Amino acid sequence: MKRMSIESVAKGFRNKEFLPSEITKILLKNIKKIDSELNTYISLFEESALKNAILFDDDINKGNYKSLIHGVPISLKDIFLVKDELCTCGSRMLSNYISNYNSTVYEKLQYSGAVILGKNNMDEFAMGSSTETSFYGPTLNPWNKDKVPGGSSGGSAAAVSAGLTIASIGTDTGGSIRQPASFCGIVGFKPSYGRISRFGMIAFSSSLDQAGPLVTSVNDAAILLDILSGFDSKDSTSVNLPSTQCYKVLKKGKFAPNNFTLGVPFELLGDGLDEEIRKNFEMLIKSLTNVGFKIKNISLPNAQFAVATYYIIAPSEASSNLSRYDGVRYGFSEDSEDSTLEEFYINNRSKGFGDEVKRRIMLGTYSLSSGYYDAYYLKAIKIKNMIINDFNNAFKGVDCVLTPTSPELPFDIGEKRNDPLKMYLSDILTIPANLAELPSISIPFALSMTNLPIGLQLTGNKLDEEKLLKISSLIEKEVSFDKEP
Amino acid sequence: MSVDKELVLKISKLSRISIEDDKIDSFIKSFSEILAYIDLLNSASENGLKIKEKRNVHYSIRDDELISKLPIDEVLKNAPRKDGNFFIVKKVIEED
Structure with a gap:
């Protein structure tokens, strides 16, 4: 089966070409065939997915559609709670944790009639840019199995890219949806901070975390945003606005390139940028100008401090959020008669967490400790506020900000494992949007000479996902990237 | 800021995490590099810092109403050690 989008599956259902159970069976068969090697799933809901898909066959036959994703197989990063199912967050700490309740993301998908296929692999507690820190082994990049798929939502990105799910929901704290989407040649979308409820999504850095879709088209990103967005009283950071209606707007298509001005912060595209990515990006800018977009050079003077700022804020919040894992109420727990309470905590946290998680908890503990706060x-x-200010100034003159998503092509498995700082710098172009709470999307637009995908990042103004998706949809048509691994 | 073994051990104690002996050197190395990189922030000009912290109007607190909570058996489902409605925690009171 050639890879399919949500839109094409929904159309197939409506034209009576196939049924949810047929699509689900094909995907499960593909997963069994190639996922032992790619390792994109941590758990597979084979039985319940098939059972639900068969139930949905009846709805589809009768033409009772709950939504565009009714009967469509979708997977979740293993960070979203699904009641009575394992939720590991890629960690040994939660290798035996059975969710007590449902995340809002899962409930919304379920309410809309999605078939949930299973949970995707990820960097441990979403801390990483390569999916190598997972306790369950690394995920491989479907384009080249010696390369990483990016991270932390690398399992989600690789599964969508390889046709092992129609779409997946991931999370993005510093680029964890966009960078793996770029590395795997698919679309990854992080909406504005607070747009999608985080209830039941395991916390890493609460002032930055946001959920979003990994999909094969901009239209699919709009479909899932419309379903997943909306106020949730169970998440105090959820924005009090109704769900978006972006898909309808995209379908109407009443907009053209000459309606929009794109800002490019050329100052950020300096030494650290891969030459091949630069060339392709510059060629793209030319072709976008040719079709009518206005391009403007903009300045984000404080964006150069984004990675350093992020590596104070995110670990600080992580050190607080992850203090709950102590082996008392749930999670990894070993006890010996003669240990003290403190020894018990230290033993469980030291054996339950991997090295990168330990490093970030300790970095955060240090930043928050007496004398350093x-x-x-x-x-x-x-500085986070200064970066917000920079973007506010930029948006006075442009409709969105354009850069490559990643400064480099997918790197080799193992290449950066022992060099955390180098790994952190992979997110240099994605982190500013998290700090400024802005919606940001990665779209594949070119292939390298070595046949690896290159992603374009578009960042929009806060809560204006609609305009961002309009521009993305126009650019997607212009680049018409239709390659699959 | 120089990072030495003493500092790493102090932070690991505060974090309730122990680092294996054979990994301490690599932790010291990565910590030094990361903190040196973070020192970049000292070169940020704070001239533009008169930004008023504008609270986002879109966030709201919920009404003060009774909401249903998880039943106790559900809460205790993942407990490694429990007794009736309680989690068992290690003894924290010293004996004479």
Whole structure:
């Protein structure tokens, strides 16, 4: 089966070409065939997916459609709780954790009639840019199995890319949806902070975390945003606005390139950028100008501090969020008669967490510790505000900001495992949108000489996902990237 | 800021995490590099810092109403050690 989008599956259902159970069976068969090697899933809901798909066959036959995703197989990053199912978050710490309740993301998908296929592999607690920190082994990039798929939503990206699910929901704290989407040649969309409820989504850095779709088209991203967005009283950071209606707007198509001005922060595209990515990006800018987009050079003077700011804020919040894993109420727990309470905590946390998680908890503990708080955390919050200010100024003159998604092509498995700082710098172009709470999307637009995908990142103004998706849809048509691994 | 073994051990104690002896050197190395990189922030000009912290109007707190909670047996489902309606925690009171 050639890879399919949500839109094409929904159309197939409506034209009576196939049924949910048939699509589900094909995907499960593909997973069994190639996932032992790619390792994109941590758990597979084979039985319940088939059972639900057969139930939905009846609805589809009768023409009772709950939504565009009714009967469509979708997977979730293993960070979203699904009641009575394992939720590992890629960690040994939660290798035996059975969810007590449902995440809002899962409930919305279920309510809309999606067939949930299973849970995708990820970097441990979403901390990583390569999916190599997973306790369940690395995921391989379907384009080249010696390369990483990006991270932390690498299992989701690789599964969508390889046709092992129609779409997946991931999370993005510093680029964890967009960078793997770029590495795997698919579309990855992080909406504005607060747009999609985080209830039942395991917390990493609460002022930055946001859920979003990994899909094969901009229209699919719009379909899932419309379904997943909307106020949720169970998440205090959920924005109090109704669900978006972006898909309808995209379908109407009443917009053209000459309606939009695109800003490019050329100052950020300096030494660290791969030459092949630069060439392809510059060629793209030319062709976008030719079709009528206005291009403007913009300045984001404080974006150069984004990675340093992020590596204070995110670990600080992680050190607090992950203090709950102590082996008392759930999670990895070993006890010996003669240990003290403190020894018990230390033993469980030391055996339950992997090295990268430990490093970030310790970095955060250090930034927040007595004598350092003002110099680190407070300073970082100030610079976060300066970056927000930079974007506000830029959006006075442009409709969205354009850069490559990643400064480099997918790298080799193992290449950066022992060099955390180098790994952190992979997110240099994606982190600013998280700090500024902005919607940001990665779209595949070219292939390297070595046959690896290159992604384009578009960042829009806060809560204006609609305009961002309009521009993305126009650019998607222009680049018409239709390659599959 | 120089990072030495003493500092790493202090932070690991505060974090309730122990680092294996054979990994301490690589932790010291990565910590030094990361903190050196973070020092980049000292070159950020704070001239533009008179930004008023504008609270986003889109966030709201919920009404003060009784909401249903998870039943106790559900809460205790993943407990490694439990007794009736309680989690068992290690003894924290010293004996004489």
